[in-house]
Amino acid sequence: MKTTMAKQILGGAAAAIAICTMMATATLVRAQGPGEQPIAKRMIAGKEWTVSKGKEPGTFDVHWGDESMTWRPKPWYEDKYKEMGPAYYAQWDDPKLPFPFDVPLEERHKLSAEDIINRSVGVQYLGAPYFKNGWDRGTVLVYTPAGAVRQRMNILELATNFVGGKNLEYLPSAEQGEVQQKYVWALIEPTELRYQGGVTTVPMDKTRRPTDTLYLPTVRKVRRLAGSVSQQYFPGSLFRYEDSPHVRPLPELEYRIVGFSLFNPDPKLRGYGDKDMPDIKRVDSAGDVIVKIEIKPKAGVSWWYAKREWNCSMQMLQYTYSNEFDATGAQIRYAVHSGKTGSVCHIGTPDGPPAPDWYQSWGSLSAQEFVSGYSLDGWEDVCGFDADVKKNIFSEETQMRQPQTLTEWLQ
Amino acid sequence: MVWLKCSLRPRYRAATIVLFSVALSTLSMAARAHACADLSSGADPSDLRLCIEYYGSNVFRLPNVTRTLWNPAIGGLETKHADGVVSQRNEVRIIADWIPSKHLDEKLFGGVPVKFHIELRPWWDAAYSLTGWGQGQYAKYLAPFWENNLEGLQTYSDPIFREYYADISPENFFIRVGSQIISWGKSDGIYMLDILNPFNYRTLGVFNEELIKIPVWAINANWSPSAGNTLQFVYEPVYFPSQYPGQHVREGGYHDWTFGSVNYFNNIFNQFGIPLQDRRMPDFGIDNGTYGVRWSSQIGKVRYTLNYLYGFTPFPIYRPNTGNTLTGTQYSLEPHRIQVAGGSFDYSLATDNWLDGTVIRAESSVTNGNVYYEGTFGQPKHVTNWGMLLGIDKYLLSEVLEKPVFASFQYWHDMVLNGTHCADCGPESGDYIDIGFQGSPSGMRGPYKSLLTLFLDKTWLPGDTLDTQFFALYELQFHDWFLRPSATYRFNDDLAFTVGTNIYAGGKQTPYGEYTNLTNLFFEIRYQLL
Numbered sequence: 001m002k003t004t005m006a007k008q009i010l011g012g013a014a015a016a017i018a019i020c021t022m023m024a025t026a027t028l029v030r031a032q033g034p035g036e037q038p039i040a041k042r043m044i045a046g047k048e049w050t051v052s053k054g055k056e057p058g059t060f061d062v063h064w065g066d067e068s069m070t071w072r073p074k075p076w077y078e079d080k081y082k083e084m085g086p087a088y089y090a091q092w093d094d095p096k097l098p099f100p101f102d103v104p105l106e107e108r109h110k111l112s113a114e115d116i117i118n119r120s121v122g123v124q125y126l127g128a129p130y131f132k133n134g135w136d137r138g139t140v141l142v143y144t145p146a147g148a149v150r151q152r153m154n155i156l157e158l159a160t161n162f163v164g165g166k167n168l169e170y171l172p173s174a175e176q177g178e179v180q181q182k183y184v185w186a187l188i189e190p191t192e193l194r195y196q197g198g199v200t201t202v203p204m205d206k207t208r209r210p211t212d213t214l215y216l217p218t219v220r221k222v223r224r225l226a227g228s229v230s231q232q233y234f235p236g237s238l239f240r241y242e243d244s245p246h247v248r249p250l251p252e253l254e255y256r257i258v259g260f261s262l263f264n265p266d267p268k269l270r271g272y273g274d275k276d277m278p279d280i281k282r283v284d285s286a287g288d289v290i291v292k293i294e295i296k297p298k299a300g301v302s303w304w305y306a307k308r309e310w311n312c313s314m315q316m317l318q319y320t321y322s323n324e325f326d327a328t329g330a331q332i333r334y335a336v337h338s339g340k341t342g343s344v345c346h347i348g349t350p351d352g353p354p355a356p357d358w359y360q361s362w363g364s365l366s367a368q369e370f371v372s373g374y375s376l377d378g379w380e381d382v383c384g385f386d387a388d389v390k391k392n393i394f395s396e397e398t399q400m401r402q403p404q405t406l407t408e409w410l411q
Numbered sequence: 412m413v414w415l416k417c418s419l420r421p422r423y424r425a426a427t428i429v430l431f432s433v434a435l436s437t438l439s440m441a442a443r444a445h446a447c448a449d450l451s452s453g454a455d456p457s458d459l460r461l462c463i464e465y466y467g468s469n470v471f472r473l474p475n476v477t478r479t480l481w482n483p484a485i486g487g488l489e490t491k492h493a494d495g496v497v498s499q500r501n502e503v504r505i506i507a508d509w510i511p512s513k514h515l516d517e518k519l520f521g522g523v524p525v526k527f528h529i530e531l532r533p534w535w536d537a538a539y540s541l542t543g544w545g546q547g548q549y550a551k552y553l554a555p556f557w558e559n560n561l562e563g564l565q566t567y568s569d570p571i572f573r574e575y576y577a578d579i580s581p582e583n584f585f586i587r588v589g590s591q592i593i594s595w596g597k598s599d600g601i602y603m604l605d606i607l608n609p610f611n612y613r614t615l616g617v618f619n620e621e622l623i624k625i626p627v628w629a630i631n632a633n634w635s636p637s638a639g640n641t642l643q644f645v646y647e648p649v650y651f652p653s654q655y656p657g658q659h660v661r662e663g664g665y666h667d668w669t670f671g672s673v674n675y676f677n678n679i680f681n682q683f684g685i686p687l688q689d690r691r692m693p694d695f696g697i698d699n700g701t702y703g704v705r706w707s708s709q710i711g712k713v714r715y716t717l718n719y720l721y722g723f724t725p726f727p728i729y730r731p732n733t734g735n736t737l738t739g740t741q742y743s744l745e746p747h748r749i750q751v752a753g754g755s756f757d758y759s760l761a762t763d764n765w766l767d768g769t770v771i772r773a774e775s776s777v778t779n780g781n782v783y784y785e786g787t788f789g790q791p792k793h794v795t796n797w798g799m800l801l802g803i804d805k806y807l808l809s810e811v812l813e814k815p816v817f818a819s820f821q822y823w824h825d826m827v828l829n830g831t832h833c834a835d836c837g838p839e840s841g842d843y844i845d846i847g848f849q850g851s852p853s854g855m856r857g858p859y860k861s862l863l864t865l866f867l868d869k870t871w872l873p874g875d876t877l878d879t880q881f882f883a884l885y886e887l888q889f890h891d892w893f894l895r896p897s898a899t900y901r902f903n904d905d906l907a908f909t910v911g912t913n914i915y916a917g918g919k920q921t922p923y924g925e926y927t928n929l930t931n932l933f934f935e936i937r938y939q940l941l
Contacts, residue, residue: 302812332445374874
């Protein structure tokens with residue numbers, strides 16, 4: 001085990017060195033003062049994207065075509081991100097990087113809407129093939145319209161990606177070649193749902209929905225959930241399964257790219273404000289170009305929204321925010337997402353070394369529901385990759401053990 | 412709150428004081444903490460977590476009826492008004508998990524991951540402490556068995572120390588040793604393979620599996636040679652019989668949930684003299700253990716289990732020393748060895764039509780060595796019976812409703828494969844006494860018995876804070892019903908209320924129809940103290 005971990009760490013370090021070298025030669029033109037030559041330059045969606053130092057210390061001016069914005073550091077930005085600004089995104093434009101970053105940046109706007117979703121939130125939440133497993137302990141707080149905490153959810157998560165025949169030791173032989181990803185979770189809180197858990201299986205067949213099992217601790221039984229639960233609330237939260245873990249494009253919905261723009265996060269939105277989750281270090285893709293995707297239910301399908309505006313950054317391939325509307329056009333919800341990069345996550349164990357910077361984990365997700373007035377914030381308390389977990393981590397046995405700590409979770 | 416005005420009998424004051432002390436102390440802790448408490452500390456902390464919850468359940472009879480019961484004071488049957496208070500259970504649930512620190516684990520267990528779990532449930536049913544009300548009228552006969560678990564027999568059937576076990580997890584193994592609940596099978600509320608734990612039928616109709624399973628001492632070892640494949644071995648060294656009201660003859664039929672058949676025979680025994688009972692419970696030992704083996708795996712998208720159990724009948728078998736059940740002068744009371752072989756599977760349909768996502772699940776078992784009471788004399792006879800359950804789960808109206816209705820339908824049957832027509836079983840030989848039997852053939856089942864269940868669940872409001880449920884059971888041969896609508900509202904993480912009714916209908920001697928006069932309204936509260 002130690003040998004394997006050492007190889008992973010060395011591999012990660014080598015990748016990080018390679019990326020830093022690449023960044024130094026390809027993106028960091030030179031550090032200069034305000035108004036001078038850009039320190040990063042790219043072609044995104046057919047237009048030039050540049051970053052130069054801003055007038056105020058710590059800020060950066062970003063231009064993309066006719067659009068521009070000033071990038072300002074936020075208290076909760078990761079340290080390297082805070083230092084490098086939008087130039088930090090350049091590390092995800094490297095042809096040597098594996099899926100989902102294997103498509104050159106200047107070509108990414110040609111990807112289909114479904115492919116973009118699959119490459120962004122699809123792997124950031126449910127595991128990418130470049131690591132054995134991604135894991136975390138997360139917290140979700142649900143607030144009443146008055147701002148009081150109504151519910152607190154604490155969760156253990158782990159996900160693995162099997163694309164390309166990877167990580168098959170975690171997969172029953174009957175499912176090999178059939179399953180793209182697996183995700184297992186167990187609740188620590190709310191206390192009423194303590195020990196509850198489940199497994200989501202994402203099939204390779206893109207026309208099929210994810211399937212789920214649910215462990216009911218009161219009767220010590222694992223039940224297979226009937227049909228798609230994508231619209232339903234995930235236990236203990238106001239997130240829906242569609243927010244996580246049913247994040248891959250769903251067969252009930254239509255996806256369409258409607259445009260691109262330079263992303264300037266609105267600090268009034270929950271999750272983007274300076275005081276929002278200040279201790280949760282993360283990256284919000286500010287100053288990147290985002291692709292705007294419109295999601296609608298297919299004809300004859302009743303969904304919890306009539307239209308969803310869903311946005312994804314082009315360099316980091318990060319789901320940024322979404323707006324949901326009902327059939328009358330009234331907004332019923334928005335959600336805001338920021339990711340964590342490897343630098344604030346760990347390899348192997350919660351106290352393990354940091355992962356390579358370009359690794360990504362889900363980070364944080366906030367939402368505001370307008371009909372009920374409820375809102376919520378969710379975040380990773382601890383995140384990591386490549387834990388030496390049991391081969392049958394996605395089985396009923398994991399649920400029967402009723403894990404309550406990361407120590408147990410990663411044994 | 413009429414019942415609070417009633418006086419408590421002195422003999423129960425001690426228990427009451429203890430329980431209230433626990434409740435008060437936990438309430439005081441609740442003022443300082445929220446949700447479960449993480450008590451870990453130090454540089455290399457062990458994980459120690461403590462949770463405390465209050466659970467209250469109040470059941471009130473709805474029909475205004477009378478009951479005819481044996482009255483030892485007059486030496487005969489007496490008809491009295493049945494009051495409304497059926498049950499007022501107060502329960503404190505204390506759960507603690509401890510995982511030794513890495514350092515401690517290496518020092519004590521050689522680095523093999525170990526976890527300890529303990530769950531305490533002191534409880535007190537206030538209904539028995541009410542003088543002249545409901546079940547309190549019969550407290551003299553019932554309280555020793557059903558009032559609390561701080562004294563008396565409940566220390567085994569509904570114990571304070573409910574579950575306490577160690578989880579040991581070496582590579583590819585998961586071993587749980589101690590008092591525990593072990594579930595098998597894919598059915599809900601019907602138990603064919605899922606008989607590793609005995610049951611406490613103190614509230615037969617409440618239908619809450621969480622409350623009725625009795626923990627057993629067991630070694631529960633699981634070996635996973637590869638992902639998705641697990642071989643489970645269970646060893647239970649001590650036999651625990653299932654419990655039911657009236658199992659002690661002096662309880663008569665006083666307990667509201669006494670089976671009709673138990674009430675019938677208790678009345679006979681009380682009238683004509685309680686026969687001697689020779690209890691022959693299996694002793695602790697390798698020869699008297701219960702052994703189970705289960706293989707869990709997957710073929711394609713079908714998850715399945717193969718199960719085998721070498722155990723005992725859930726209830727000890729009454730055998731008369733001579734003649735039949737009615738003429739015997741002495742009875743032996745002894746469980747009989749059974750062998751249960753069976754399996755279960757579930758499968759989710761993947762189609763391009765409205766059936767997509769429908770879950771089909773099934774469970775089947777053949778039990779050899781079982782004992783049914785045959786004929787109206789109720790002679791114990793060995794049978795081999797085949798049980799089969801087919802379940803279908805699906806979300807309904809998902810095209811119309813944002814929050815669709817979860818529906819679960821089950822068909823179950825039990826078939827005696829080696830039916831006999833014995834000479835000493837009295838009338839209706841070939842048929843078997845069912846739980847509602849009170850002397851007439853209408854309380855008997857044939858070799859084939861079947862039923863249907865339907866469960867509907869719909870959530871409402873943001874965060875699914877309101878949960879409405881409906882359960883229906885219909886027996887195809889007995890034509891009796893059990894209906895249970897309920898609604899639960901969760902105020903927050905810590906507080907939830909449930910209100911509902913248990914409605915019974917059918918013939919007086921049918922398994923559920925016998926409780927028609929016990930149709931009730933119930934309230935439950937769960938409050939997280941720590």
